Amino acid sequence: MAVWTVYLSLGLLVALNASVETRPVEKNKDCGTCASGWSAYGCRCFRFFNKHETWSRAEYKCLSYGGNLASVHNHDEYMFIQRMIRQTTHASTRTWIGGRCAEGHWIWSDGTRMTYQIWSPGEPNDHSYEYCTEMNYFNGNWNDVNCHAEKPYVCAY
Template identity: 70%
Template sequence: MAVWTVYLSLGLLVALNASVETRPAENKECGACREGWSAFECRCFKFFNIPQTWSRAEKFCLYYKGNLASVHSHDEYMFIQRMIRQTTHATPFTWIGGHDAPEEGHWLWSDGKKMNYQIWSPGNPSNYLGKEHCLEINYDNGNWNDDNCSVQKPFVCVY
């Protein structure tokens, strides 16, 4: 009986803690984002206005237990662009997690998720001079472009 009481007490404690935790308004099943991060559909995003190469930006995101952002819908892309504009009052070219480094023309997300949404600028990806393998946003009319991964740009992480 004492063991059953302990399990019941622990269950009640867990339930109380879960109900007190702050959760994003979009979905009651999501956990809260860390301070300074913004929630969209159970994922947490942050814009870093610290120009880095694509690979250094990805390493930076990994430090935060995330990746460069993958984008899966137009609404999610608009959310990311608004987040950048709120920080910079502009739309700088910005790294996200797309790349085709392993195989030219086969675009992947660094977090391993399927690339099921794309909004490339006309004529892109172009792989200009055979050196463009990383995805930047806010290019022509806010669309996507492939660029040289060694160019330093601000970036967006997600976890």
């Protein structure tokens, strides 16, 4: 009996660890409303902040709102985020999103898998310690950039 308890406990730990590392995008049947100043897309809420921050400082600010830097899971969602930025800046402003390179793999700061990618030609190239993702680079696509650069950012929850 004790052996089965140990195996069951280990199995639960492995399952919990896997779910934390690569959480799938979940669709909430009862999507709530977004807080004031936030825009809804699907079952998520997004907000563009036109204040320049480093990637880690922007992520910290997003966490304070109960979210993360935005993860992008399909082209329609990406177009929605681009329109939201253009409505504020009247331009395709280069903006932080939640992509980050960790040990050679690109991941989202919210823990979801990076299944949709729209890198600019030749990117990501890791030129000069470029481990963070900006959007609206060449042709509106993504670029890897030094995380200490300061840019506006998009949060999502």
